Amino acid sequence: MRSRAQQELIGAVGGFARRHLGTGRGIPVCVALSGGADSLALTAASLRAGLRVRALVVDHGLQDGSGEVAERAAAAARDLGAAARVLTVTVDGPGGPEAAARTARYAALDEAREGLPVLLGHTLDDQAETVLLGLGRGSGARSLAGMAAWNAPWGRPLLGIRRSQTRRACTEWGLSAWDDPHNADPRYTRVRVRREALPLLDDVLGGGVPEALARTAEQLCDDADVLDDLAAELLARARTPDGLAASSLRRAPRALRTRALRAWLVEIGAVEPSSKVVARVDALVADWRGQGGVAVGGDDEARLVVTRRASVVVALRQQR
Structure with missing residues (x-):
């Protein structure tokens, strides 16, 4: 007899598969398995939902014994009936250890x-934390929309499942989950949001805050998808051989114009352009008074600068 936690997990995975991956049993998928309760419960639920699972365990090499943790996770997946493979990576690059590990x-x-x-x-719970972090950083509607349930090839079947349910299901299935010490380290902002900010909000507002934040994300995701599609059409109309036609952009509502500009900035090489940068580039379109260019990124050899030439917004590489 399956418990309620087990049934909800299996139902969440099965419903996700029917919506996004097709019908029938034996659909092949990969599961990103860390060995923690969430991904371990996802692996077990996916198998019980009739999917054919290949577990991919990433060893970041950031902690002593990480290789042994990865091998134990892979062994647990094989015991459940999944294929499993350990992937060893080197973590380096910009953005700090969290961002580099994620990349x-x-x-x-x-x-x-x-x-x-x-x-x-x-x-x-992860979704609620993501929304709260986006709200605190003023990152705009797309950030508040949180993580999408399906953004091929990435799927998140458990966005409606609480973290407590995955732990309960692992216990009931007799699965030993690994607790990542990084998830309890207060040096990480997300950990403090999880352990301090969200519980305080939940207490002050009388409960239900994680669920409310997750509902907000779901609603905003639908809105943001529509706006992004319209912004992509606007960007296509504004393109010229040299850059973007300011007149085509200026006539559009600001919500679409700034989305189109942000997408273009990423396309030309700006890394995660801030709202301030997007606003300054938008001023070249909607509030043109002969102002200078806007630095949006670059490398050791040259700066990437967006400026306006007559009626066209262009991107230039300026040697340092």
Whole structure:
């Protein structure tokens, strides 16, 4: 007899598969498995939902004994009936250890998935934390929309499942989950949001805050998808051989114009352009008074600068 936690997990995975991956049993998927309760429960639930699972375990090499942790996770997946493979990565690059580890992890998963979708163990609690972090940083509607349930090839079947449910299901299935010490380290902002900010908000507002934040993300995701599609159409109309036609952009609502500009900035090489940078580039379109260019990125050899020439917004590389 399955418990309620087990049934909800299996139902969440099965419903996700029907919506996004097709019908029938034996659909092949990869599961990103860390050995923690969320991804371990996802692996077990995916198998019980009738999927054919290949577990991909990424060893970041950031902690002593990480290789042994990865091998134990892979062994647990095999005991459940999944195929499993350990992927060893080197974590380096910009953005601090969290960002560098994430970049290395997703690159390894993408390379190893061999065309299959990859299921990730993010839960409702992760979604709530993401929304709250985006709100605190003023990152705009797309950030507040949180993580998408399906953004091929990445799938998140457990966005409606609480973290407590995955732990309960692991216990009931007799699975021994690994607790990552990084998840309790207050030096990480997300850990403090999880352990301090969200519980305080939940207490002050009388409960239900994680669920409310997750509902907000779901609603905003639908809105943001529509706006992004319209912004992509606007960007296509504004393109010229040299850059973007300011007149085409200026006539559009600001919500679409800034989305189009942000997408273009990423396309030309700006890394995660801030709202301040986007606003300054937008001023070249909507509030043109002959102002100078806007530095949006670059490398050791040259700066990437967006400026306006007559009626066209252009991107230039200026040697340092």
